Amino acid sequence: MREEEIIEKLQKLGLTKYESLAYITLLKLGPSKATDITKESGIPHTRVYDVLSSLHRKGFVDVMHGTPRLYRPVNPEVVLERIKEEFIEDIEKLKEAFVELYKQTHGQELPEIWTILGFDNTLERVQHIIRTARYEVLINTPYEFLELLRRDIKARKDVIFVIITNLPDEIPDWLKADNILLARTGGAPWLMASWIIGDADYSIFFGAIPKDRRREKFYSFWAKSPRAVFQYMHWFYTIYFDNSEVVKPINYEALSKPLTFVNVRTLITILKHVGLPREAEITGKLVDTREPVELHGKIVDYEYTPLVANVTIEAGGNRWKVGGISSYVEDVEGEKFILLE
Known part of the structure; x- marks a missing residue:
């Protein structure tokens, strides 16, 4: 330089x-x-x-x-590290202040939905989703793009991946990890788009992968809004996953417990493979009163259709139906689902 x-x-x-x-x-x-x-x-x-x-x-x-x-x-490393820490701290404080100003007027969290221009910028956002996810990452994308994420996926042994792609004939070794549930795309829905979703925090959506000379014209849509992201999760499962073939389930017994999920459809997808009942903890809000609730018991049943997804948990002498974010027909709007065994 x-x-x-x-x-x-x-x-x-x-x-x-x-x-x-x-x-x-x-x-x-x-x-x-x-x-x-x-x-x-x-x-x-x-x-x-x-x-x-x-x-x-x-x-x-x-x-x-x-x-x-x-x-x-x-020492420049000492100086720059201190500046970086102070800079990040200032940004976080500004974010809190701006969100609070927005909530004072609008009474809700500030939605973040952006158009991202450029293929490299999109790739950086996808890598950010994988690196910062705490519990689960959902990926629906062509194998040529998935390969660009190989290093980031291999580095995360502490989250559950649900991946849909147009696999080659043999499953590559790097996709055989215990924490990866892998599905081969099922046809027409595949042609629609790519989705990468991290927890209920971030998601990114884009269409066809560009040729090199068009990379700077490529654009994608980035969202940081729990209710929007939850809707994208719903589409991920009902449009793509449910029309695909599972070719490698997670190795549930080999994974460290507890396992935490934020998407009820991911939870049910895992329960289909590992069976019931399962001891679990669920946190969320009562649908009627919006009061916080914590349930500790056994998941004994689930319901999964294109319109409805919920689990039934026996806790405290009662049976509770628990759905995901935006639930209105269940007893509880679940925010976190923890499998203990």
Whole structure:
């Protein structure tokens, strides 16, 4: 990277041009006198002490007291890591403040639905979904795109993957992991789109994979809205998964328990393979009163149709029907489903 580019990036981090020059000079020279810094960097002698004092306050320079006084650059990795942490913390605080301002007016969470331009930007968002998911990732995409996610999928042994793709004749070794439920696409619905969904937090949707010369014109749709994402989960299962062939279930017995799901259809898909009853914990809200509820008992039944998906849990001497987000015909709107055995 050219020195002019480094200075430009340091200015974006809040340094002045002279401060950037002084820090770069110290990195070249090591501990130095102010006069040496002036001679090497071209910073006017009348300004150099103010510049170095400012760099010291900002944490870029240590002052070595003595005769003569020396200035030493702080390790760049230490400086940049601190700035990154402060920057991320400031962003999170701003997000909280902005969402609170929105809720004061609209009384609900701020929906986030965006158009993403460019194939590489879409790929980065998909990788972000896989890397940040806590419980489950749903993927419906051509095998050529799935291969681009190989490293990210292999790195996550702590989430459940439900993957639908146009598989080659033999299942590749990297898709044989215990935590992957794999299905071969079933035909016409496959032609519609690709979906990648992480928990109830993020989802991304796009059409045909572009040729190289069209990559910059490619666009996708990114959503961060639990109710929108839940609807996408519904389509994932009823349009794609239910019209596909499961060729490799998860290896349930080999997985560490408890296992947590946020999508009731994923839960039921697993229960179809492992059988009932199953000890479980479910958290959510009562449909009628919206009061929080926690249920600990055994799942003894489930209902799964294109329109309805719920489980029945025996807990506290009662039987409760629990659906997913936006439930209205069940007793409980489930937010988290935990299989304990």
